[in-house]
Structures are given as structure tokens and as C-alpha cells.
Amino acid sequence: MQATPDLFVIAIDGPAGAGKSTIGRALASRLGLQYLDTGAMYRAVTVAALRAAVPVEAEESVADLARRVNLEVSDRGVFVDGFDATVQVRSDEVNRAVSTVAANPAVRAEMVDRQRAWARERSGGVLEGRDIGSVVFPEAALKVYLTASARERAVRRAMETGGDVDEIAVSIETRDRKDRERADSPLTEATGAVVVDTTGRSVEDVLDQLLALLEGRR
Ligand code: DC
Numbered sequence: 001m002q003a004t005p006d007l008f009v010i011a012i013d014g015p016a017g018a019g020k021s022t023i024g025r026a027l028a029s030r031l032g033l034q035y036l037d038t039g040a041m042y043r044a045v046t047v048a049a050l051r052a053a054v055p056v057e058a059e060e061s062v063a064d065l066a067r068r069v070n071l072e073v074s075d076r077g078v079f080v081d082g083f084d085a086t087v088q089v090r091s092d093e094v095n096r097a098v099s100t101v102a103a104n105p106a107v108r109a110e111m112v113d114r115q116r117a118w119a120r121e122r123s124g125g126v127l128e129g130r131d132i133g134s135v136v137f138p139e140a141a142l143k144v145y146l147t148a149s150a151r152e153r154a155v156r157r158a159m160e161t162g163g164d165v166d167e168i169a170v171s172i173e174t175r176d177r178k179d180r181e182r183a184d185s186p187l188t189e190a191t192g193a194v195v196v197d198t199t200g201r202s203v204e205d206v207l208d209q210l211l212a213l214l215e216g217r218r
């Protein structure tokens with residue numbers, strides 16, 4: 001299934017802790033659009049594998065699960081075949097396993113189809129992830145690559161989760177490396193993406209910049 005250029009899509013990509021969710025949600029609310037956290041979809045497939053006791057390395061079996069699983073990622077939370085996995089998707093166990101699931105090309109193909117269908121049903125939206133501007137919606141109205149210093153990204157995550165900053169720094173660095181080095185749809189700055197460094201900046205400040213960018217393109 002191909003991406004369609006006639007949708008109003010805003011693509012937000014970048015490494016963990018760069019502010020994608022906060023900015024994505026705020027931007028969607030300001031523009032009256034819906035928001036999709038695509039990372040939560042890969043996390044939900046990981047939960048499905050863990051619950052079915054399928055090793056995340058078992059590519060075929062995990063791909064099969066990904067094609068069959070009923071996923072809901074919305075304001076209500078994350079549901080995997082009706083099971084409320086909202087808390088579990090953020091667990092250390094899932095943090096450790098999710099980049100293996102996200103590197104599985106057949107899982108990615110299935111998730112990309114679902115993400116495009118989600119946007120088509122809504123005539124667009126704000127989608128946040130790693131490959132939205134490069135693969136899912138290369139024709140997006142605005143493509144943003146959000147980043148921040150490694151330290152600030154770890155501190156933000158620690159504030160969200162109450163964990164140890166140094167441990168979190170290692171965990172997100174490991175995940176980012178896997179996301180950047182995988183063969184299929186690695187984390188990268190999409191062609192035409194605006195790179196926005198959020199280090200030391202407020203949400204409002206970043207939001208104003210993105211809204212001005214969007215205004216300039218209209
Ligand atoms: O954004 P996050 O930390 O919840 O993402 C979880 C994992 O999924 C992370 O390893 C990156 C990967 N991911 C991806 O490969 N492609 C996306 N569009 C979104 C997330």
C-alpha cells in the first residue's frame with residue numbers, strides 16, 4: 001500500500017527522549033489533528049510476543065503475531081488483543097526487547113500499512129516515530145527531526161519514570177544505536193526534514209517554531 005500525498009500529515013522523527021511525544025501531542029491539539037505514537041505500536045507487538053512466550057528473535061513467529069494482533073494505540077492507552085498494556089509497554093523488559101522487534105522487516109511492513117491506514121481514515125494527523133518522514137509519509141506537509149543532547153534526553157526520561165539518569169542514558173543510547181544501525185528503515189534525518197534541537201528549550205518555544213514553519217508553507 002502506497003502513501004498518499006493528498007493527506008495532511010506532520011511527521012516527527014528523532015531519537016528517544018528528544019521530545020517527540022510532548023511536541024507531537026501539543027502540535028496535534030493546536031491544529032485540531034489526531035496524534036499517533038508509532039513507537040507504542042512496536043512496543044505493543046513486543047508485549048504480544050512476550051505474552052505469547054514467543055522469543056523476540058524468532059522473526060517469522062513475531063511477524064505472524066504482528067499481522068494477527070489487534071492493537072489499539074490511542075488517548076485511552078495501549079491495548080493488545082483487548083489487554084490493557086499501557087503500563088507494560090514502558091517497562092524495562094519491553095525497553096530491552098523492542099528494538100529487536102522494530103528491526104524485523106515483516107513487522108515494519110505490517111506497522112507501516114496500519115499507520116498509513118490510520119492517517120487515511122482521518123485525512124491526516126501528527127505521526128511520531130523514527131521513519132515517518134523517510135518511509136511512511138515522505139510526502140508529509142511538514143517533516144521534523146527533533147533532537148536534544150544525550151544528557152538532556154536521559155534527564156527527561158528520568159524525570160518521567162523516576163529512574164536513574166546514568167542507567168537511562170545507557171539504555172536509550174543502546175536503543176538509539178540499534179535504531180540507527182538496523183538495515184530496514186534506520187533512524188535518520190529524512191530528506192527535507194527540518195532539524196530542531198530542543199536542548200534547553202521550552203515546549204511552547206519549540207511549538208511556536210513549528211507553527212511558524214507550517215504557516216510559512218501554507
Ligand atoms: O519511540 P519509542 O521509544 O516508544 O520507540 C520504541 C522503539 O520502536 C524504538 O526502538 C524505536 C522503534 N521505532 C521504530 O523503529 N519506528 C518507529 N516509527 C517508531 C519506533
